[in-house]
Amino acid sequence: MTTDVLIIGGGVIGLAIAIELKLRGANVTVLCRDFNAAAAHAAAGMLAPDAENIPNQAMLSLCWRSRSLYPDWTSKLEELTGLNTGYWPCGILAPVYQQQGEKNASLLPSSRESPAYWLDQSAIHQYQPGLAAEVVGGWWYPEDGQVDNQALVNVLRISAESLGVELKDGVAVEAIRQQQGQVVGVQTNVGVIHAAEYVLATGAWTNELLPLPVRPLKGQMLSVQVPELTPELPLKQVLFGQDIYIVPRRNRSIIIGATSEDVGFTPQNTPAGIQTLLQAATRLYPQLQHYPIQKLWWGFRPATPDELPILGTSHCKNLTLAIGHYRNGILLAPVTAALIADLIWEQKSDPLLANFHYSRFQAKSSTSLPMLTHPANFSNGHRTAIASQAPALSIQDSGLIIAGKTFQSRLMTGTGKYRSIEEMQQSVAASGCQIVTVAVRRVQTKAAGHEGLAEALDWQKIWMLPNTAGCQTAEEAIRVARLGREMAKLLGQEDNNFVKLEVIPDAKYLLPDPIGTLQAAEQLVKEGFAVLPYINADPMLAKRLEDVGCATVMPLASPIGSGQGLKTTANIQIIIENANVPVVVDAGIGSPSEAAQAMELGADALLINSAIALSHNPPVMAHAMNLATVAGRLAYLAGRMPIKDYASASSPLTGKISS
Numbered sequence: 001m002t003t004d005v006l007i008i009g010g011g012v013i014g015l016a017i018a019i020e021l022k023l024r025g026a027n028v029t030v031l032c033r034d035f036n037a038a039a040a041h042a043a044a045g046m047l048a049p050d051a052e053n054i055p056n057q058a059m060l061s062l063c064w065r066s067r068s069l070y071p072d073w074t075s076k077l078e079e080l081t082g083l084n085t086g087y088w089p090c091g092i093l094a095p096v097y098q099q100q101g102e103k104n105a106s107l108l109p110s111s112r113e114s115p116a117y118w119l120d121q122s123a124i125h126q127y128q129p130g131l132a133a134e135v136v137g138g139w140w141y142p143e144d145g146q147v148d149n150q151a152l153v154n155v156l157r158i159s160a161e162s163l164g165v166e167l168k169d170g171v172a173v174e175a176i177r178q179q180q181g182q183v184v185g186v187q188t189n190v191g192v193i194h195a196a197e198y199v200l201a202t203g204a205w206t207n208e209l210l211p212l213p214v215r216p217l218k219g220q221m222l223s224v225q226v227p228e229l230t231p232e233l234p235l236k237q238v239l240f241g242q243d244i245y246i247v248p249r250r251n252r253s254i255i256i257g258a259t260s261e262d263v264g265f266t267p268q269n270t271p272a273g274i275q276t277l278l279q280a281a282t283r284l285y286p287q288l289q290h291y292p293i294q295k296l297w298w299g300f301r302p303a304t305p306d307e308l309p310i311l312g313t314s315h316c317k318n319l320t321l322a323i324g325h326y327r328n329g330i331l332l333a334p335v336t337a338a339l340i341a342d343l344i345w346e347q348k349s350d351p352l353l354a355n356f357h358y359s360r361f362q363a364k365s366s367t368s369l370p371m372l373t374h375p376a377n378f379s380n381g382h383r384t385a386i387a388s389q390a391p392a393l394s395i396q397d398s399g400l401i402i403a404g405k406t407f408q409s410r411l412m413t414g415t416g417k418y419r420s421i422e423e424m425q426q427s428v429a430a431s432g433c434q435i436v437t438v439a440v441r442r443v444q445t446k447a448a449g450h451e452g453l454a455e456a457l458d459w460q461k462i463w464m465l466p467n468t469a470g471c472q473t474a475e476e477a478i479r480v481a482r483l484g485r486e487m488a489k490l491l492g493q494e495d496n497n498f499v500k501l502e503v504i505p506d507a508k509y510l511l512p513d514p515i516g517t518l519q520a521a522e523q524l525v526k527e528g529f530a531v532l533p534y535i536n537a538d539p540m541l542a543k544r545l546e547d548v549g550c551a552t553v554m555p556l557a558s559p560i561g562s563g564q565g566l567k568t569t570a571n572i573q574i575i576i577e578n579a580n581v582p583v584v585v586d587a588g589i590g591s592p593s594e595a596a597q598a599m600e601l602g603a604d605a606l607l608i609n610s611a612i613a614l615s616h617n618p619p620v621m622a623h624a625m626n627l628a629t630v631a632g633r634l635a636y637l638a639g640r641m642p643i644k645d646y647a648s649a650s651s652p653l654t655g656k657i658s659s
């Protein structure tokens, strides 16, 4: 049997991915150096997106999604093996000591996706007897829970074996052989092993194989046992305190964790570590001090610099990354398995993955000044008169990443409204853009200027962004988006699942319909599209679209084709502040100064069509827009000076020699 997918790493992530791929029909092999070393064995098994207080919205969405997969995922594994995983949606209680109850309560609005309730002093003590008297209140997270991680890893392993996944324990990968951007085999202590696809799920040990920023963060833990004389379980939910958690299992063990120590792979428990844990645990729940200690252990969390996992494609075409799950590996196992299997087996990239791409840590490319004399031959023969003595300036900038795909240019353009196809070609070249949006309906109906479009641009270099212009309803837009995907395929962009979603029933102002857009976006995301919705600059709508999985949001600056410039600045600023997906300012930009201003606000990219196509000299204007986009981006990265109320001399007097 040949292996379709070789997974390096037999922890909870590697095994979960192996099972998911196997269930979808792949032949899978898992290599594991030491099954018992995986962080999964050391964890406490909390499923705690709410209690963990995760600040990153994309991460929170990923965690919530995974938590919601848990019931079905564990039932499936339990059915396969006849064994119990200890999944227990018991809720998590997060008591606090400080007199900040009311303040807390008003600070944390209960979210629709995942409610949180504030319990005041009497409510919390009534609900959970035995808490320290100094507890003044706390949060109740009813949708958080736990799984018995030891049982889970065991069930995963047995499921994998029973499904026919080939598990090779004691096999250490020494190197990943790469040629021309492909993995061609892995070198191990038992020889070279080959597969079509490879997955890296090596947790805290990743850095031994590839230069990815994952480091071990040690956690020490212990367990105590509820004494036989106590018939009832005294704790029936997880207690999540400050720097301590107490996780009661139904088998009468109580797990206490965990330290967080940046000490590399230094093994063993230490008196200092255990003392800290015992002090914090008995402070929160004093009766623990009388319970017999069962076990001490430690593990290594795979931490990344931004504490988010690294998921998705890598620098090699056939190598997928599923690493760096830090404090949430057990929680994130089912969603990681589903997303990685979608990616490898169905070539479907969930838009959420873009937030976890490894390229965010790569030696970043520089945003450097664009060429000041552009090589394109402008139709009127003029060249810009700016001297090309650009100083060697550069500043660290990641490219524009949309749905896992990186673009260096932050200016997108269109193909409509040009006087001739040649002018359009020259303008696209002069704009330096890498994304061009195309109206699917206009191509379909061979509208003026849209014949010959397939041949007019080099689709090997330009990424097509099919748009649903002309669609008045969600249903129409969904249909046209599907046609757009086919169109991109015909042009050789097999993996292009992008769509610029426009639902515009109003002919006068061409304002998008927010409800239709949201409905269509939800459906298209489900169908695997990377959805880039065109919207009015409405921060709430932008958030809702991000929540349903859109790859960007594209708020308008002013009505399409109006050239009125930035009329929605305040709202665009709020959108930018809250977005975890790229914000592309679309429509209404009329001049390069407005383009620069939008970029200075912190927009990730711009889409400009009419201002270029309707200018007197479109290629030159396209070039100017490119310069403005880069200038605005550089200014944003450089950070503008603060605005002051009064003048301040350019040549300060301080430090001068006075006579």
Ligand code: GLY
Binding pocket: 044, 046, 219, 257, 258, 301, 326, 327, 328
């Ligand atoms: N998931 C809790 C921890 O890593 O300590």
